[in-house]
Amino acid sequence: MFKTSQYKERIYLLFVKRSLFYLIILLIIQSLIAYGSILLFDILPESLTGMPKEHVIQRQLQTGAANLIRLQIAEHPERSAQETLNQLQPLFGYQLMLTPNTHNLSDTVEESLIHHGIGFDDEDSYIYATLDDNNLLKLGPMASSDILDANLMSFWIYLILWSIISSIIFFIIFYLAFSHYWRDTVNIRHTAEALTEGNLKARVKPAQTWLFKPLTIVLNRMAAQIEHLVTTNQTMSHAMAHELRTPLSRVRFELSMMEEAQTIDEVIPYIDGIKQDVDELEALINISLNFFKLQQNKIVPNLTTVNLPIWVNKLCDSLMMLKPDNFSFLHRCDYIECQIDTRLTDIIIKNLIMNAFKYANSQAELTIYQKDKKLFIEVDDDGAGINPVERHKVFIPFSRLDTSRTRSTGGYGLGLAYVKLIAEAHNGSVFITTSELGGAKFVVILNHDLGE
Structure with missing residues (x-):
């Protein structure tokens, strides 16, 4: 924190x-x-721009003032133009001056004086107006509204x-x-960063923007997949180590007994035992490697259209010889044709039925039906059942429960793990409930129409 x-x-x-x-x-x-x-x-x-230049604005604004000053000079010929300007000066907020007509002016001002009789000089902010004599009326400096000035x-x-x-x-x-x-x-x-540091439970909070929302979903899905794979691999590694310990212990015991044996006849039984333990180790390694390959490589169902009742009847008939004595097994299947991967579905049904043969007391039932474009496979038995708290454990590789499902029944605890893996490959699921027969009910749901 x-x-x-x-x-x-x-x-x-x-x-x-x-x-x-x-x-x-x-x-x-x-x-x-x-x-x-x-x-x-x-x-x-x-x-x-639609906006007149500064010299045009100033010329238009000051034309009236220049004309009034000219009129005052013309009405008082008895005094000089400078004297008239001196009398008018208090009425203006800028200076009134006379300048010789020979004053150097810009081309813009000269052109404006010729055409309008008045011009504005942008450089010094003065107004120039023509008079009757050789002088020019000079007014200013004028306040400029141009920010550049x-x-x-x-x-x-x-x-x-x-x-x-x-x-x-x-x-x-x-x-x-x-x-x-x-x-x-x-x-x-x-x-x-949290995932990089090994915190596989880290997840991204739901994104608030459309751009990152798909990315957060993909990242969380990837993190969940990584966590699942790492957890499963760790569980399998620990389970394999536990499974290997028993045959290795027997081999060690048998070797020590062989060292103490006095005759060949005493050694032969231990040699046979070692062979059996080696075969068990080899079988355990092979089945574990096959599960790893199936888990790491994404399963792509090879869908084919089959007549489901006929196919199920043949499959169940092939398993009858493995049924325990005085055991009742019934199977029901809807008369439908659907697309399934017969190889993978065969593994699911065989594992569920063999599981029922091992742990049921005297009867088991297989029911297959279609609902909402999904294929349901259900196997009921009248065994001891499974505690709801521990039901998820039976799908963990090498997992065994401490009830009637014990090591004495044989196997490595991978059958139901295979079922779960194959169901997920069909975008389906598997779960356990309580059967009406009194034991466990295994339910597998497959999206059998993926190929349509």
Whole structure:
């Protein structure tokens, strides 16, 4: 728990640092974008932007003032133009001046003076208007509304404010849009690291985003499969070690007895015993290897269409010779044709029937029927039954219960493990309930129509 808390705290700090880093990068990018956009917008023609240039706006705004000043100069010829300007100066918020007509002006101002009699100089923010004499009326400097004409500090304040506000808004939108993806990614990474460290019970929390939802399902399924395989392999390894211990102990005992034997006649029985124990070891190894191969390689059912009652009758007839004396065995099967893998289904039915022959008292029944496009195989017996708490154990390889199902009945405890493995290969299942006969009821469900 403490380690998980530290991990989450570390991930949170990493998220905060990354967020601040991305926010600073976003501010810089936004500032560059804003500055470039202003420059680009300023050089675009009026026909595209719909906004007149600064010199046109100033010319239109100050034409009236220039005309009034000209009119005042014309109405008072007895005094000089400068004296008239001096009298009018208190009425204006900018300077009223005269400048020689020989003053160097830009081409834009010169052209505007020729066509309109008034022009605005963008560089020094002054209005120039023509008079009757060789002088020009100079008004200004004018306050500019163009952000590019403002002083450097004002421009950067505007740019920074715009960038901060837009970046914060964009970052909030980005966070709300992608925070769930971040959380899902962290959860997947946390689970992957836990699995790497050997915690096979680690699972990913349900994803909140459509992008990672399939990935979490696949990862959890993979983790469950890995846990199942590792647990099964560990169980089989321990069980095999336990199974091997008995014949090896007998071999060791027989060898020690052979050393103490005085004659060949005393040795021969121990040699025969050793041969039997070696055969048992070989059988145990072979059946274990076959189960491992069947477990590791995905079983692909080879489906063929069969007349189920005819096939079941032949199978049950072949097992009658193995039936105990004074034992009643009945089988019922629906008259249907279905697709099954006869080889795998044969293994299921034989193992269930032989299991009933071993552990039932006097009777067993086999019932096969179809329901909801599934094939049901049920075997009932009148034996001692199985405790519900221990029913899952009978499907574990090499597992034996401490009731009537003991080592004395023979076998290695792999028959029902085979049944479970084959049922799962058909996307089916197997489980145990209490039989109406008083013993155990084994139920196998197969999706027999997989090939259709």
